[in-house]
Amino acid sequence: MKPEPLPPRALLDVIEYPAILLGADYRVLASNRRYVERFGDVPPSARCYEVSHGYAHPCDQAGESCPMAACKRSAGRERVLHIHNSPRGREHIDVEMVPLLDDAGVARYFVEVLKPVPIASAQANATRMVGRSAAFNQMLEMINLVAAHETSVLLLGETGTGKELAASAIHEASLRAHKSMVTVECAGLTETLFESELFGHVKGAFTGAVSNKRGLLELAQGGTLFLDEIGDVPVGMQVKLLRLLETGTYRAVGDTQLRRADFRLVCATHKDLREQVQRGAFREDLYFRINAFPIILPPLRKRREDIPLLARSILDKLHPGRTYRLSDRALARLQALAFSGNVRELRNILERATIFARELLIDDEVLQRSLGEAPEIRDHANEEAAWVDLHTQERRYLKQLLDHCQGDKARAAQIAGISVRSLYRRLE
Numbered sequence: 001m002k003p004e005p006l007p008p009r010a011l012l013d014v015i016e017y018p019a020i021l022l023g024a025d026y027r028v029l030a031s032n033r034r035y036v037e038r039f040g041d042v043p044p045s046a047r048c049y050e051v052s053h054g055y056a057h058p059c060d061q062a063g064e065s066c067p068m069a070a071c072k073r074s075a076g077r078e079r080v081l082h083i084h085n086s087p088r089g090r091e092h093i094d095v096e097m098v099p100l101l102d103d104a105g106v107a108r109y110f111v112e113v114l115k116p117v118p119i120a121s122a123q124a125n126a127t128r129m130v131g132r133s134a135a136f137n138q139m140l141e142m143i144n145l146v147a148a149h150e151t152s153v154l155l156l157g158e159t160g161t162g163k164e165l166a167a168s169a170i171h172e173a174s175l176r177a178h179k180s181m182v183t184v185e186c187a188g189l190t191e192t193l194f195e196s197e198l199f200g201h202v203k204g205a206f207t208g209a210v211s212n213k214r215g216l217l218e219l220a221q222g223g224t225l226f227l228d229e230i231g232d233v234p235v236g237m238q239v240k241l242l243r244l245l246e247t248g249t250y251r252a253v254g255d256t257q258l259r260r261a262d263f264r265l266v267c268a269t270h271k272d273l274r275e276q277v278q279r280g281a282f283r284e285d286l287y288f289r290i291n292a293f294p295i296i297l298p299p300l301r302k303r304r305e306d307i308p309l310l311a312r313s314i315l316d317k318l319h320p321g322r323t324y325r326l327s328d329r330a331l332a333r334l335q336a337l338a339f340s341g342n343v344r345e346l347r348n349i350l351e352r353a354t355i356f357a358r359e360l361l362i363d364d365e366v367l368q369r370s371l372g373e374a375p376e377i378r379d380h381a382n383e384e385a386a387w388v389d390l391h392t393q394e395r396r397y398l399k400q401l402l403d404h405c406q407g408d409k410a411r412a413a414q415i416a417g418i419s420v421r422s423l424y425r426r427l428e
């Protein structure tokens with residue numbers, strides 16, 4: 001006797017995350033138990049974009065990427081980071097869409113697996129990275145993609161953009177989360193100090209080495225090593241760092257014994273390392289070794305829509321249990337600032353504001369007192385000055401590409417998807 005076909009829900013229940021089955025017309029045909037527990041029941045005939053986003057149209061018509069549309073094009077698995085509605089408010093979700101193909105290879109149905117992203121929050125939160133702007137989401141998507149791999153990550157961003165927070169998030173979401181993340185602040189360390197801090201030293205290795213000292217590498221064993229301000233590592237130390245990264249071994253200062261290191265590397269800098277390489281201030285081989293997966297942290301002025309959320313989170317963190325509120329005018333003033341110090345500057349302004357505020361309301365007057373030197377952007381002239389015309393930008397890109405290809409024009413043209421003749425013409 002032919003066995004009864006299994007209801008889709010029973011099949012979806014074997015997936016260890018919330019999951020739904022979708023038809024090609026975006027209708028939700030079934031949901032598993034974990035989905036219902038986390039997001040609630042799906043109304044009959046509801047479409048995924050209605051349930052997850054409250055949109056009237058598919059995501060790609062609402063300015064977001066639609067993983068189903070991507071699946072239909074590629075006939076393969078697709079992954080995107082979205083913000084979904086949930087009974088707890090808006091949440092970052094790592095969406096994986098798997099097409100189910102018929103015999104002719106056409107995608108007829110889709111399984112959508114929804115993994116929460118616990119390292120970030122789309123609502124006010126005092127401990128996680130908060131944000132929901134497109135620029136923040138792009139960065140988070142990269143962090144989420146790379147976290148579970150062993151790949152070295154290079155975090156690039158201005159001061160105060162959250163590089164250290166991002167490094168912790170990568171560690172927390174990695175398979176090494178049960179071990180420590182050890183931070184080495186590279187700025188201001190001399191070569192000798194850097195070496196003994198990182199590698200440790202044995203008694204008598206130098207004047208003042210009165211006992212054996214464990215290096216930070218030993219503390220990071222099995223975990224993550226975070227080298228903050230990597231651009232400030234003294235040149236002499238760079239070669240030792242490179243050797244460590246290439247061989248996975250090191251010697252404590254004054255010791256002959258070779259030790260094996262086991263860590264995942266995350267580095268951060270606010271400097272332009274390529275420019276430092278060109279000046280000879282940073283070794284090129286080390287640059288390529290640490291730059292396996294660069295992630296750019298957006299400055300606050302590129303994600304102004306996150307300011308209210310960040311302000312709420314920072315105030316909650318500064319004064320747990322006291323609900324400070326910003327007046328609309330104060331918030332508008334805050335959103336117009338240039339923020340060269342990024343989130344750290346925002347934090348400092350708000351900390352001062354809570355001192356000046358007589359009650360729990362931070363109004364415009366209080367905020368103005370708290371601004372100190374913070375310059376306001378009266379118009380968008382500052383921002384616009386950074387924009388150039390298309391031709392200049394194209395030349396800039398092609399020059400950088402040629403640089404990357406070490407002057408090999410055929411290779412650069414191939415990467416740019418244009419002919420060599422066209423490359424010459426566009427560079428004129």
Ligand SMILES: Nc1ncnc2c1ncn2[C@@H]1O[C@H](COP(=O)(O)OP(=O)(O)OP(=O)(O)O)[C@@H](O)[C@H]1O
Pocket residue numbers: 128129130131157158159160161162163164165166228270310313343344347
């Ligand atoms: N997305 C974010 N959500 C919440 N807080 C943030 C976020 N980004 C940064 N912060 C806060 O801003 C402050 C500065 O962040 P952090 O020290 O990580 O920046 P940084 O880029 O490492 O700075 P620097 O280059 O000066 O060392 C911290 O208090 C951090 O908690």
